[in-house]
Amino acid sequence: MLSRLAARSSSVAVRLAHTSSSASQAAASATPATTNEERNEVDFPRTKRPIHPAPVRMGFIPETWFELLYSKTGVTGPYVLGTGLITYLVSKEIYVIEHEFYSGVIMAMMAAYGIKKFGPTVAATLDDQLAKEKEEMLSGRNNTIKALTEGIAASELSAEQAKGQSLLFQAKRDNIGLQLEAAYRQRLQSVYAEVKKRLDYQLEKSNVEKRFEQRHMVDWIVQNVRQSITPAQEAASLKQCITDLKALAARA
Amino acid sequence: MMTNLFSIFDPASPNSLSANWCSSLLFVLLMPGAQWVASTRYSGLFKQLSDYLFSEFRPIVKKASFVLLISVSLLLLIMFNNVAGLLPYIFTATAHLSFSLCFGLAAWSGLMLYGWSFNTQALLVHLIPQGTPAALMPFMVVIESISNIIRPGTLAVRLSANMIAGHLLLSLLSSSFSFSPLMAVPILAIAELALISLECAVAFIQSYVFSVLLTLYMAEFSD
Numbered sequence: 001m002l003s004r005l006a007a008r009s010s011s012v013a014v015r016l017a018h019t020s021s022s023a024s025q026a027a028a029s030a031t032p033a034t035t036n037e038e039r040n041e042v043d044f045p046r047t048k049r050p051i052h053p054a055p056v057r058m059g060f061i062p063e064t065w066f067e068l069l070y071s072k073t074g075v076t077g078p079y080v081l082g083t084g085l086i087t088y089l090v091s092k093e094i095y096v097i098e099h100e101f102y103s104g105v106i107m108a109m110m111a112a113y114g115i116k117k118f119g120p121t122v123a124a125t126l127d128d129q130l131a132k133e134k135e136e137m138l139s140g141r142n143n144t145i146k147a148l149t150e151g152i153a154a155s156e157l158s159a160e161q162a163k164g165q166s167l168l169f170q171a172k173r174d175n176i177g178l179q180l181e182a183a184y185r186q187r188l189q190s191v192y193a194e195v196k197k198r199l200d201y202q203l204e205k206s207n208v209e210k211r212f213e214q215r216h217m218v219d220w221i222v223q224n225v226r227q228s229i230t231p232a233q234e235a236a237s238l239k240q241c242i243t244d245l246k247a248l249a250a251r252a
Numbered sequence: 253m254m255t256n257l258f259s260i261f262d263p264a265s266p267n268s269l270s271a272n273w274c275s276s277l278l279f280v281l282l283m284p285g286a287q288w289v290a291s292t293r294y295s296g297l298f299k300q301l302s303d304y305l306f307s308e309f310r311p312i313v314k315k316a317s318f319v320l321l322i323s324v325s326l327l328l329l330i331m332f333n334n335v336a337g338l339l340p341y342i343f344t345a346t347a348h349l350s351f352s353l354c355f356g357l358a359a360w361s362g363l364m365l366y367g368w369s370f371n372t373q374a375l376l377v378h379l380i381p382q383g384t385p386a387a388l389m390p391f392m393v394v395i396e397s398i399s400n401i402i403r404p405g406t407l408a409v410r411l412s413a414n415m416i417a418g419h420l421l422l423s424l425l426s427s428s429f430s431f432s433p434l435m436a437v438p439i440l441a442i443a444e445l446a447l448i449s450l451e452c453a454v455a456f457i458q459s460y461v462f463s464v465l466l467t468l469y470m471a472e473f474s475d
Contacts, residue, residue: 107340
């Protein structure tokens, strides 16, 4: 590991020296964007993990063998090759049919039956298990993504809610304004009442003064008139009154 | 070609070189690889199997559970060898006493040396089972000592004898296909099918028995 690090650092130093000396040459011979400093990914692409096994024919013969022979011998080529080979081996007794062959045939039949019958269920169970394992492996990343997405949504929600705060403040301002208006009107009302009270007082006072003056005046006039009436006048008025009364009584 | 009935157990591939013993290394090919971090179907199956085996063996050893590594790996080795030996043209290494005695004798002698050196009291106590009457105690000691001494033999012989018997029957029945009339072939095929199923079961069971007994001895010696 440390040797690789040393080699890499030395190669980087070499490459840096090289590029600094031949900058114009590098600009002229531009490499494609996919190659990086360490690996040419165009000619040596990175292997991808295969999800499914390579396709097979008849259970165990790879499909690539058939594709290999297709251009030369067509569709039946590999089958003819297989049949011919088996015939040659058996007829020349290179492959001897003996007890192992018969038990092998029976085992092949058992295996084929077992795979056909239990294969799909076992594969499905194993796939479930693998999916669970993969989910577990990616759980850290996925949970972080989910948490961050939820965080974003929560931040947006709180931003929206914060906008609503201004409405709240406006409503509070309006409320305060209404309260102020009510207080102002109440005070106005009290001022009016006070002023009216004072004016009423003044009015009453002047009325009372007028009444006193009038009474006083009437009393003074009456008093003066009473004082001015002499007894001779009083007797004369009385006589006149009696004659008027007699005249009226005669008329009636 | 069958020169005699027991030539199926002959480890010589050409007549001078004993190359057939290489079949005991087949299990290396059957182990799942780990090129990628994500597990494959086969490695998932293998992991399930080994988890199950570990959970089965754990109640036997309560104290020193590191010995389970020996038990389970031995079980897997013997199981692979047994089952691979059933397949045609593959040599059954476990049918040979020399193969199974290697495991049995090595494990047993190691356990005996360790046990008698460090746990002498416990092993002496184990020689008399619980509840024996006092009069029988001397005889019990003798009997238990003899059974203790023949343990590697029994382990090895049980395994190889079962394998030999099974393979012998299988080869006899299969070779009768060549000599029997065509009408008898379906009956023989059904019989062979039954026998192969039995042999598969025996292969699994014998490997399990071998490793469980060894684990029991380990538990007994470490208590």
